[in-house]
Amino acid sequence: MAPGCVCVALCSVLLALFLIPSDWSSELMASRSAPVRLLTKQELRGYSGERGGPGLYLSILGQVFDVHSGDRHYGPGGAYHGMAGKDASLAFVTGDFTPAGLTDDVSALSPSQVLVLYDWLAFYQKDYKPVGRLIGRFYSERGRPTAALMQLESRRSEGLRLKAQVQAEREQFPACNSEWSAALGGRVWCSTKSGGIDRVWTGVPRKLYSPGSGRSRCVCVEDPTAAENPNMQEYQGCSPRAASCPLGGEEVG
Numbered sequence: 425m426a427p428g429c430v431c432v433a434l435c436s437v438l439l440a441l442f443l444i445p446s447d448w449s450s451e452l453m454a455s456r457s458a459p460v461r462l463l464t465k466q467e468l469r470g471y472s473g474e475r476g477g478p479g480l481y482l483s484i485l486g487q488v489f490d491v492h493s494g495d496r497h498y499g500p501g502g503a504y505h506g507m508a509g510k511d512a513s514l515a516f517v518t519g520d521f522t523p524a525g526l527t528d529d530v531s532a533l534s535p536s537q538v539l540v541l542y543d544w545l546a547f548y549q550k551d552y553k554p555v556g557r558l559i560g561r562f563y564s565e566r567g568r569p570t571a572a573l574m575q576l577e578s579r580r581s582e583g584l585r586l587k588a589q590v591q592a593e594r595e596q597f598p599a600c601n602s603e604w605s606a607a608l609g610g611r612v613w614c615s616t617k618s619g620g621i622d623r624v625w626t627g628v629p630r631k632l633y634s635p636g637s638g639r640s641r642c643v644c645v646e647d648p649t650a651a652e653n654p655n656m657q658e659y660q661g662c663s664p665r666a667a668s669c670p671l672g673g674e675e676v677g
C-alpha cells in the first residue's frame with residue numbers, strides 16, 4: 425500500500441473514532457486491546473473452588489471476578505461458598521443464602537436496594553481481579569448489556585436521586601436531640617450538630633409527620649415562620665421559638 429493510502433486509511437479510522445460517541449470509541453479501543461472474556465453459566469459453575477478445579481470465581485451483575493484470594497470466604501467450607509461459581513446477585517441484598525435465594529433475578533429490588541447491590545459491585549471492582557462477563561441475564565452472547573441490565577441502571581439512577589433527596593431533606597430539617605428519664609421526663613432540643621448535620625443555625629423543634637403513616641419525628645427548623653408546612657406541628661406546651669421542648673407524655677420521635 426502506498427504511503428498516501430496508508431494516511432487516508434489511518435485518517436479515516438482516527439476521524440471515525442473522533443466522530444462516534446466517546447463511550448463507543450472507548451468500547452472499540454477496549455475490545456481491540458483486550459477482548460473481554462465471556463463465560464457461560466456452565467463454564468462459571470466449574471470455578472467454585474473445588475480441589476483440582478480451575479479456580480474460584482463469582483459473578484455479580486454479570487461481572488465475573490477471581491476471588492481466589494478470598495478463599496476463606498468463598499472456598500468449600502467458607503460462609504459465602506454458595507456464591508462461588510455463579511451469579512447470586514440477589515443474595516448480596518437479601519442475605520438469603522438458600523438455593524432459592526442464590527439467584528441473579530434482581531427484578532423485584534427497590535431503587536435503594538439496587539444501590540446496595542452496586543455498592544457490592546464496587547467492592548469487588550476494588551478488591552478483586554476482573555475476569556470477564558457472564559452471558560445470561562445481564563450480558564448478551566456478544567457481551568453487550570441486556571435490557572435487564574439497562575433497566576437496573578435506570579433503577580439505580582432513581583435510587584441515587586432518592587438518596588440525594590433524603591440527604592437534602594436531612595440537611596433542611598435535621599433530627600432533634602432527645603432524652604428521657606423517669607425522674608425528669610422527656611425533652612427534645614436542637615443544637616448546631618443535632619441529627620449529625622453540622623450547621624451554623626440551631627433551629628427549633630417541630631413534629632414532622634410523614635404523609636399517610638400518621639407517624640412523626642422531631643426535626644429542627646431554621647425558620648418556622650417561613651412557608652407553612654401542613655405536615656409540621658409545634659410541640660404542645662412549648663414556646664414556638666424555644667430551642668428545647670419538654671415532652672408532656674409525647675413520644676420521643
Ligand code: HEM
Binds near residue numbers: 504515516519
Ligand atoms: C446481607 C447480608 C450479608 C451479606 C450479603 C454478606 C456478605 C459477605 C461477603 C461477600 C463477605 C466476604 C467479603 C470479602 O470478599 O472480603 C463477607 C464477610 C464477612 N461477613 Fe458478611 N454478609 C452479610 C451479613 C453478615 C452478618 C449479619 C454478619 C455478622 C453477624 C457478617 C459477618 C461477616 C464477617 C465477620 C466477614 C469476614 C470479614 C473478614 O474476614 O474480612 N456478615 N460478608
